[in-house]
Structures are given as structure tokens and as C-alpha cells.
Amino acid sequence: MAITREDVVHVARLARLEIPEAEVERLREELGAILDAVGKVAELELSDVEPTSHPLAVVNVWGEDEPRPSLSAEDALANAPDPADGAFRVPAVGS
Amino acid sequence: MIDTLRLTAEDAAALLDSGEASGEELVGAYVRAIGERDPDLHAYLHVLGEPGNGVPIALKDNITTRGVPTTAGSRILEGYVPVFDSTVAARVKEAGLPLLGKTNLDEFAMGSSTENSAFGPSRNPWDPERVPGGSSGGTAAAVAGGLAPWGLGSDTGGSIKQPASLCGLVGLRPTYGTVSRYGIVAFASSLDQVGPITKTVRDCARLYATIAGRDPCDSTTVELPDPVEVPEAEDLKGIRIGIPKELNEADGIQPGVTEAVSKSIALAEELGAEVGECRLPRSVDYGLACYYLVAPAEASSNLARYDGVRYGFRAPGDGDLTSLYSRTRWDGFGAEPRRRIMIGTYALSAGYYDAFYGQAQKVRTVIAQEHAAAFEDFDLLLSPTSPTVAFRIGEKAENPLAMYLSDLLTIPANMAGLPGLSIPCGLSEGLPVGLQILGPQFSENLMFRAGHALERALDFDFVPERLRG
Numbered sequence: 347m348a349i350t351r352e353d354v355v356h357v358a359r360l361a362r363l364e365i366p367e368a369e370v371e372r373l374r375e376e377l378g379a380i381l382d383a384v385g386k387v388a389e390l391e392l393s394d395v396e397p398t399s400h401p402l403a404v405v406n407v408w409g410e411d412e413p414r415p416s417l418s419a420e421d422a423l424a425n426a427p428d429p430a431d432g433a434f435r436v437p438a439v440g441s
Numbered sequence: 442m443i444d445t446l447r448l449t450a451e452d453a454a455a456l457l458d459s460g461e462a463s464g465e466e467l468v469g470a471y472v473r474a475i476g477e478r479d480p481d482l483h484a485y486l487h488v489l490g491e492p493g494n495g496v497p498i499a500l501k502d503n504i505t506t507r508g509v510p511t512t513a514g515s516r517i518l519e520g521y522v523p524v525f526d527s528t529v530a531a532r533v534k535e536a537g538l539p540l541l542g543k544t545n546l547d548e549f550a551m552g553s554s555t556e557n558s559a560f561g562p563s564r565n566p567w568d569p570e571r572v573p574g575g576s577s578g579g580t581a582a583a584v585a586g587g588l589a590p591w592g593l594g595s596d597t598g599g600s601i602k603q604p605a606s607l608c609g610l611v612g613l614r615p616t617y618g619t620v621s622r623y624g625i626v627a628f629a630s631s632l633d634q635v636g637p638i639t640k641t642v643r644d645c646a647r648l649y650a651t652i653a654g655r656d657p658c659d660s661t662t663v664e665l666p667d668p669v670e671v672p673e674a675e676d677l678k679g680i681r682i683g684i685p686k687e688l689n690e691a692d693g694i695q696p697g698v699t700e701a702v703s704k705s706i707a708l709a710e711e712l713g714a715e716v717g718e719c720r721l722p723r724s725v726d727y728g729l730a731c732y733y734l735v736a737p738a739e740a741s742s743n744l745a746r747y748d749g750v751r752y753g754f755r756a757p758g759d760g761d762l763t764s765l766y767s768r769t770r771w772d773g774f775g776a777e778p779r780r781r782i783m784i785g786t787y788a789l790s791a792g793y794y795d796a797f798y799g800q801a802q803k804v805r806t807v808i809a810q811e812h813a814a815a816f817e818d819f820d821l822l823l824s825p826t827s828p829t830v831a832f833r834i835g836e837k838a839e840n841p842l843a844m845y846l847s848d849l850l851t852i853p854a855n856m857a858g859l860p861g862l863s864i865p866c867g868l869s870e871g872l873p874v875g876l877q878i879l880g881p882q883f884s885e886n887l888m889f890r891a892g893h894a895l896e897r898a899l900d901f902d903f904v905p906e907r908l909r910g
Binding site for chain 1: 521522524525618631657660663723727733749750761762765767768770780782786797800801803806807842856
């Protein structure tokens with residue numbers, strides 16, 4: 347599987363990973379080798395086979411809509427890197 | 442004097458019941474053992490030594506514990522202290538099992554050696570130059586090293602069965618849906634299951650009984666069809682055992698592993714089992730490829746939550762929100778999660794979805810069908826758990842694909858949602874070999890029965906040779 351430097355940069359952007367320029371080539375080689383190995387699935391002719399997304403034949407599970415205790419605002423913010431005024435503070439969106 | 446290397450959880454419970462030891466003495470013995478040997482083994486990331494009157498337990502550090510740091514082996518969760526308990530942690534607590542500590546793992550349970558832990562590898566109690574397996578290697582090292590009577594791990598592609606195998610222990614990957622995933626740091630949700638790592642099959646059944654069952658907080662869980670039975674029988678009469686050719690003859694299985702497993706198969710026959718060969722032609726050939734598309738795809742979605750906003754690590758620096766996310770994620774994740782996020786994102790991206798992820802989901806159907814066909818003729822299947830005994834630290838660390846092959850024999854059944862039990866079945870080059878027992882969904886009681894009978898007949902000594910007094 348020929349994966350290009352542009353592919354690596356594109357996928358890193360989709361995955362929100364700020365890949366340093368110096369790492370692109372190494373990751374291209376590693377991902378290329380892995381994609382070569384997993385690309386093996388294409389060898390099988392499976393056009394008549396249904397996909398499996400879940401190992402148990404469980405159908406929708408319904409429950410009553412009952413209020414129950416949940417996290418307090420204080421607990422929810424307990425691990426926040428930058429809490430402010432009862433909220434999670436973040437930099438401007440698209441400055 | 443409590444010999445923590447030799448003591449099973451059942452022995453420990455007997456000491457407490459008879460009053461021969463108090464809860465405090467028991468926990469104290471493990472805390473002392475941790476003080477003596479954990480500097481070498483690095484099984485634990487956090488030691489608690491909670492007081493209590495039950496048999497103490499070690500939990501893998503991707504099992505959320507209220508008020509106790511839970512890192513999943515990642516810098517991106519360093520310093521994170523959960524404000525809630527996972528369902529399994531709550532059940533263990535309700536059962537009165539004090540928490541000894543949280544054990545090391547490959548970052549986000551991605552790996553087969555614990556070398557991907559951001560906090561350094563654990564070491565195998567049988568030979569500290571070797572890995573304990575992974576990703577639940579910390580729990581396995583703790584139990585084999587006498588630093589916990591039993592513990593919980595999690596298994597996505599083999600992360601309970603393989604470390605149990607490499608450390609000479611019993612490990613159960615339960616049927617998907619029998620143990621709650623609520624509060625388990627998510628890796629690949631259609632595969633992740635929590636299960637016990639113990640010294641005996643009976644301990645394993647007892648711990649499984651403690652954690653299994655439906656949980657309203659995880660709608661993929663189901664009620665067990667039958668209560669868990671702690672096994673007693675010492676024969677295998679009436680049990681039909683299949684030997685899947687491909688799982689037993691795959692490339693890369695060491696001769697010493699084959700030898701120990703072949704002896705166990707012969708022993709199963711002596712114990713009264715009907716043994717025959719069966720085939721899983723495409724499950725083994727295509728299982729690994731299928732897994733390394735499905736699991737990274739799910740991981741790329743699950744790990745999107747680590748964004749430096751609500752909890753965990755946030756990278757310093759200026760810029761807008763997107764740049765905060767991207768810097769935090771690159772700096773916070775180690776090499777393996779980055780690789781898997783990239784593979785998963787690629788496999789799910791426009792133009793590649795059908796060829797990769799869509800095709801892998803179809804392969805998953807084929808794997809389930811092949812196993813279902815095998816179980817028409819057989820009650821259980823046997824194979825090696827790991828192709829190799831414990832390998833040297835560093836041996837595979839720079840080659841992700843070589844590392845992935847560690848799970849070649851555990852992955853196929855996992856893709857089909859099947860349970861698997863690994864029990865120690867002998868030594869090769871002085872290191873433990875694991876026997877994998879596979880069954881249909883919800884066949885844990887039968888696997889426990891067979892595992893117990895074989896364990897009694899094999900008479901494997903679970904105390905690492907170099908630590909025997």
C-alpha cells in the first residue's frame with residue numbers, strides 16, 4: 347500500500363494530531379507496513395457476506411426515563427485543566 | 442508467616458474465615474511483598490494497600506476507581522483522579538475485596554508486553570529480563586510475583602490470555618457482554634472485556650462470579666444464562682474437544698510450545714475427552730488483519746475524547762482551539778496510540794472505508810461462522826495461547842508488526858465474541874507455556890470444568906522457579 351507523505355499529513359489533520367515535520371517520514375514507513383499487512387483482507391471475495399459490527403445479537407435495549415443522581419458541577423470540573431466560572435475554559439475557536 | 446507467592450485467593454479466604462489471619466495481616470503481607478519485589482517487577486503504578494477484611498485485589502489501571510488515579514498507562518491521563526467508580530470496581534468493593542493497587546499496562550491497553558506504558562515496562566517474575574506480556578502485564582506480574590492473590594485485566598485482542606500465558610497463570614477473557622464496560626477506559630468497544638487473572642481456575646471462577654452480570658450502565662451487557670459454578674470435577678468424560686489445525690500449526694509457534702500443548706491434549710484424552718481435529722481456515726489467516734482494522738478504527742473514535750479540555754493533560758502554548766487539541770493529542774499520546782489512531786482514521790476515511798473497515802467487518806462474520814461450525818462438532822477447542830514463551834524486553838519493541846503477531850492465536854475467537862481461558866500447561870526453556878481453551882458464547886462453566894480438570898492433572902507449579910524458597 348503506497349501511502350504518501352500527503353496522506354500522512356491529511357490523516358493526522360483529520361485525527362487532530364499535530365505531527366512534527368521530522369516525524370512524517372517515519373510514520374509514513376510504519377503505517378505503510380501496517381497497511382500492507384492489514385490490506386490482506388481485500389484478498390477475500392465477500393460480496394455476499396453481511397458485515398458484523400457487534401458480537402452479540404443484542405437488539406435495542408429500552409429503559410424507563412427515570413431521573414437519577416449524576417455528577418455535580420464541582421465533580422465534573424474536578425479534573426479540568428483550566429476551569430473558570432463553573433465551566434471549561436478554552437482558547438478562542440478559530441482565531 | 443503468609444507466603445504470598447504460594448497463597449491462592451481461595452487459600453487467603455480460608456485464612457480469613459478460620460481466623461488464622463486478619464484482614465490487616467493479609468493486606469500487610471502483600472504490601473511487604475510489594476515493597477520487596479515491586480522495585481524490580483514494576484507491576485504497580487499506584488499502591489494503595491487499602492484496609493479491609495476480604496481477599497485483596499489488584500486492578501489494571503484502565504479500570505476507573507473513584508478517588509484513585511487511573512492513567513491507562515498514558516501521559517494524557519497523568520494526574521487524572523476519577524470522580525466515579527467503574528461497575529467492576531464497585532462490584533469488587535461491594536464484595537469486600539480491598540484494593541491493593543492499580544497495575545501497569547500498555548498505553549490504552551494497546552500492546553502485548555507493557556513496553557508501551559508511558560511509565561516504563563513491567564517485568565516477568567519468571568525472568569525479569571523478559572516481558573510479562575500485555576497489555577494486562579502489570580496484573581499478571583503482580584499475581585505471579587506474589588504481589589496480589591488475584592487481579593483484573595482487560596482483553597481486546599488477547600490482553601488477559603497472553604500475559605496469563607507468559608506468567609504461568611490462569612486468565613479468562615469472558616464472553617463479550619457478560620462483564621460491564623462502564624468505567625473501563627475504552628479502546629475498542631466491540632471487543633473490550635474485563636476478566637480475572639489468577640493462580641487457579643477455581644479462583645478465576647470465583648472472581649468471574651463477582652464481576653459478571655447485566656449492568657444498566659452498559660447496555661451491551663446481558664444476564665448470565667446460568668450461575669457461575671466453581672469447578673470440582675477432575676475428569677473430562679463426555680466432553681468433545683476439537684484441535685483447530687490452523688491454531689496449532691501456525692507459523693511462528695515455538696517447538697517447545699507445541700510440545701507442551703501436545704502433552705496437554707494427550708492428557709485431555711486420558712481424562713476421558715473425545716479429541717478430534719477441526720479447521721478454522723480463514724480465521725487464523727485473516728484474523729490478525731481483520732483485528733488491526735476493526736480495533737484501530739474503534740480506537741480512533743474512542744480516543745477522540747482526549748482533547749485537553751475536560752480532564753487530563755493539556756499542552757501549553759498559544760493558538761486557537763484546534764491547535765490546542767492537536768498539540769495536546771500529539772504530545773499526550775505515545776507512539777502506539779498515535780499509530781493506531783492514524784490507521785483507524787485512515788481505514789474509516791472517505792475512499793478507503795469499503796476496502797478496509799467494511800471488508801474487515803465482513804471478515805469478522807466469516808470468523809464467527811467458522812467458529813460456529815467448529816462448535817457443531819466440538820464442545821471446546823484447544824490451542825497454544827501465545828506462539829512463544831515470554832520474550833526479552835526490547836526484542837520486539839521497535840517492530841510493531843512483530844509485536845502484533847503475539848496475539849495471532851487469541852484474536853480470532855475474540856473477533857467472534859467468544860470466551861477463552863488460558864491455563865499454564867508446562868515450561869519451555871524454563872518459561873511458562875499457556876494452553877488456550879475456547880468455547881461457544883456463555884460456555885464459561887464448561888471451560889472452568891475442563892480447565893480445572895486439566896490443571897489438576899498437569900500439576901503445574903505457579904510459583905516462578907527463581908523465587909521458590
